[in-house]
Amino acid sequence: MICNLKNTNHFLKTKISFTPETAIILGTGLSELADSVENPIIVPYSEIPGFSVSTAPSHKGRLVFGYISNHPVVVMQGRLHYYEGYTMEQITYPIRVFKQLGVKNLIVTNASGSLNEKMYPGSLVVLNDHINFMGTNPLIGKNMDEFGERFPSLHEPYNRHFVELANSIAAEHSIEVFNGTYAAVTGPSLETRAECIMFQRLGADLVGMSTVPETIVAVHSGINVLGISSVTNYGNIFHSSSHSQEEIRKNAGIAQKNLLTIIKEFLYRLHLEDEKCQ
Secondary structure (H helix, E strand, O other): OHHHHHHHHHHHHOOOOOOOOEEEEEOOOOHHHHHHOEEEEEEEHHHOOOOOOOOOOOOOOEEEEEEEOOEEEEEEEOOOOHHHOOOHHHHHHHHHHHHHHOOOEEEEEEEEEEOOOOOOOOOEEEEEEEEEOOOOOOOOOOOOOOOOOOOOOOOOOOOHHHHHHHHHHHHHOOOOEEEEEEEEOOOOOOOOHHHHHHHHHHOOOEEEOOOHHHHHHHHHOOOEEEEEEEEEEEOOOOOOOOOOHHHHHHHHHHHHHHHHHHHHHHHHHHHHHHHHHO
16 A cells, blocks of 8 residues: 555645645535635546545545635545445545645544434534444554554544534534534445434434544544534434435535534634644
């Protein structure tokens, strides 16, 4: 992998003249957030050596480099999923790339189903923990010592300061947000009622098919993580209707405006914090 990473980073560094400090991964229905990037440099995944191509609906599959709130960023406009047939190494490869590019922070977003009746479709949940129910772990295999130790601690996968900052920003803008635990499954089939009940009893508020692999590798790489879920539907605990991708994208779109407000202000606050440290 190291050889591939060198080739990928050499290619990307020919495209940009700055160091992105924060990476943002956009989940289902949230792709339009990339339009907020100023002075964008767009690089399709298909052109990047070592990158896989996103096949999920509404995932455009490109990196967008630029600035949001004067903060240098790289945005993944579409992620890679385990259910697409990719390995965990392929799914999390972009995180390793970002680390070598100089990224210090990761904002990972997703569309999720709610297992908590208070967390309604269209609302936002700032993640404070997760449950890995994907049956595997992206760190299995030889440890990449140049990134992190063999047994990284996940006692705080989502940076506490980032969680508090996101909550504070939401309150200042009168945006209702919740805090909760996200359970990750492989998909692509949506969860049964019995599975939803099980996850709820295990302590999960949300369920989805992403986020956890990227978070684990980010923590292993020493990258600070903020996770935000857009609730797109209630789990089958609360109803017996079938779900549709149209419903999921619609509710993600409802949440998108508030998510953008939080991310923009969050990046502005990071920019101010960086200036104080200089």
